[in-house]
Amino acid sequence: MKQHIGIVGGGWAGLAAAVELCKNSHKVTLFESSPQPGGRARGIEWNGMTLDNGQHLMIGAYQQMLQLLADMGADTDKLFKRLPHRMLMCDTQTGATAFDLCLPTFPAPLHLLMGVLNIPQLSIKEKILLLIRFNRLLNTPLTTDLPVSEWLAAAKLPATYTRYLLEPVCLAALTTHPHQASARAFQSVLQQTFNAPAHFTDLLIPTTDLSQVFPALAAKYILQHGGEIYTRSKVQSLQIGDSRLKSITINNEPQVFEQVILATPPTVTATLLQDNRQTKSISEQINQLQYEPVATLYLQFKQAVSLPYPMLGLVNGLAEWVFERAIAGHNNVLAVVMSARGDYLQLPQAELVDRIYRELRNTIANLPDLLDSKLIIEKRATFQCHPNVDQYRPAIDTSLSNLKLCGDYVYIEENNHPGLPSTLEGALRSGVKCAQSLLSS
Numbered sequence: 001m002k003q004h005i006g007i008v009g010g011g012w013a014g015l016a017a018a019v020e021l022c023k024n025s026h027k028v029t030l031f032e033s034s035p036q037p038g039g040r041a042r043g044i045e046w047n048g049m050t051l052d053n054g055q056h057l058m059i060g061a062y063q064q065m066l067q068l069l070a071d072m073g074a075d076t077d078k079l080f081k082r083l084p085h086r087m088l089m090c091d092t093q094t095g096a097t098a099f100d101l102c103l104p105t106f107p108a109p110l111h112l113l114m115g116v117l118n119i120p121q122l123s124i125k126e127k128i129l130l131l132i133r134f135n136r137l138l139n140t141p142l143t144t145d146l147p148v149s150e151w152l153a154a155a156k157l158p159a160t161y162t163r164y165l166l167e168p169v170c171l172a173a174l175t176t177h178p179h180q181a182s183a184r185a186f187q188s189v190l191q192q193t194f195n196a197p198a199h200f201t202d203l204l205i206p207t208t209d210l211s212q213v214f215p216a217l218a219a220k221y222i223l224q225h226g227g228e229i230y231t232r233s234k235v236q237s238l239q240i241g242d243s244r245l246k247s248i249t250i251n252n253e254p255q256v257f258e259q260v261i262l263a264t265p266p267t268v269t270a271t272l273l274q275d276n277r278q279t280k281s282i283s284e285q286i287n288q289l290q291y292e293p294v295a296t297l298y299l300q301f302k303q304a305v306s307l308p309y310p311m312l313g314l315v316n317g318l319a320e321w322v323f324e325r326a327i328a329g330h331n332n333v334l335a336v337v338m339s340a341r342g343d344y345l346q347l348p349q350a351e352l353v354d355r356i357y358r359e360l361r362n363t364i365a366n367l368p369d370l371l372d373s374k375l376i377i378e379k380r381a382t383f384q385c386h387p388n389v390d391q392y393r394p395a396i397d398t399s400l401s402n403l404k405l406c407g408d409y410v411y412i413e414e415n416n417h418p419g420l421p422s423t424l425e426g427a428l429r430s431g432v433k434c435a436q437s438l439l440s441s
């Protein structure tokens with residue numbers, strides 16, 4: 001029987017759930033509090049350009065994202081520039097290359113083998129050690145969770161590999177510093193990327209702003225399939241009775257649906273569920289989560305600027321990564337990323353810009369003069385992915401028969417693996433899984 005389903009929240013998770021339900025001919029009505037869908041991954045306007053509210057990176061392992069885009073008939077070869085995996089890490093103090101791992105386009109696991117054998121910063125002995133010990137690290141199940149830094153220290157990998165590659169990758173993937181991050185979650189991310197076909201390690205750099213990569217396509221698909229989308233429509237409260245959700249109040253109007261999906265950020269979900277005795281425990285569970293910020297500093301230069309590789313790792317400085325925006329059409333703009341809590345949060349903006357510009361000048365030859373800059377700090381960009389965090393992540397199903405949850409923070413059971421950290425892929429998988437669970441019930 002086809003049902004009318006209300007979805008609250010038009011981030012990537014809510015949109016994915018809506019697309020999946022529309023694909024199965026259900027009627028969907030989506031409410032988004034902001035003027036545009038996309039949530040934490042959307043386009044913003046600045047100096048006549050459309051950039052993103054935060055620089056994002058996708059990889060070939062984002063199979064749910066690629067599948068959803070294909071389902072909607074999108075041309076993923078046009079949406080992304082697919083680059084072979086290269087982690088080129090530069091020292092911002094000396095300008096020297098700290099580490100360079102470049103995976104050739106060979107079938108797995110030959111790409112890893114050849115990539116490691118070609119690392120210029122390691123001796124032959126270190127390369128052999130790395131191959132043996134990284135394989136062991138990746139494939140030894142972790143029965144108890146521990147901080148990533150302890151896990152890596154016990155593995156006795158070459159120190160430069162740990163410091164200049166794995167630790168920065170952990171911070172980027174989990175938005176959590178290695179001494180606080182979950183080894184089980186990081187191991188799972190590495191397994192899903194490296195114990196997989198070679199193209200899963202590719203970097204997918206969007207050729208357009210994030211709104212055009214998924215939210216706009218999803219919105220079009222939903223409308224074409226008879227769904228409705230209301231922006232500037234904030235759900236204020238839920239009316240609950242007899243183990244069921246009776247209605248949701250939007251702009252002071254109660255609205256009734258057979259099923260409702262809450263695809264709001266965790267803090268909003270917790271607030272909406274806190275006042276009812278049947279849902280209070282979910283709210284208390286979510287309130288145990290902690291959050292990490294991500295800052296993106298856009299630097300606009302007087303002339304075009306290019307990097308030795310479109311994404312460059314930065315070590316021994318304030319920032320961690322710098323991206324060329326030329327692939328998305330802005331050849332005089334760089335996006336500099338700083339993840340999780342750090343010294344950068346204490347600095348006045350002008351000083352931050354000045355220090356980062358100087359670090360980049362040490363690293364990039366012929367860096368042009370700066371024209372303008374824009375700093376965006378998302379205070380709750382992701383949840384902190386610390387050891388055993390999954391116990392605080394709610395499931396899709398709630399105690400109410402017609403209310404389900406989705407979002408990057410929702411735990412989804414996948415062959416006993418730990419949940420993915422806060423990522424676009426995690427948000428999309430949870431949205432699709434939530435819709436499928438609703439379809440099967």
Ligand SMILES: Cc1cc2nc3c(=O)[nH]c(=O)nc-3n(C[C@H](O)[C@H](O)[C@H](O)COP(=O)(O)OP(=O)(O)OC[C@H]3O[C@@H](n4cnc5c(N)ncnc54)[C@H](O)[C@@H]3O)c2cc1C
Pocket residue numbers: 008009010011012013014031032033034037038039040041053054055056057058233234235236263264265268294295296378380381382406407408409422423424425427
């Ligand atoms: C700066 C930054 C950088 C990131 N970098 C990466 C990266 O490189 N790679 C990666 O994979 N992930 C990255 N992430 C994480 C990724 O963006 C998120 O995991 C993902 O966007 C979360 O999607 P979501 O749908 O779960 O939540 P959200 O995007 O938060 O969506 C929730 C939606 O609900 C709406 N809403 C809130 N309250 C209400 C209400 N009362 N009524 C109606 N609507 C409401 C919100 O406006 C929002 O649109 C980054 C995030 C940030 C912020």
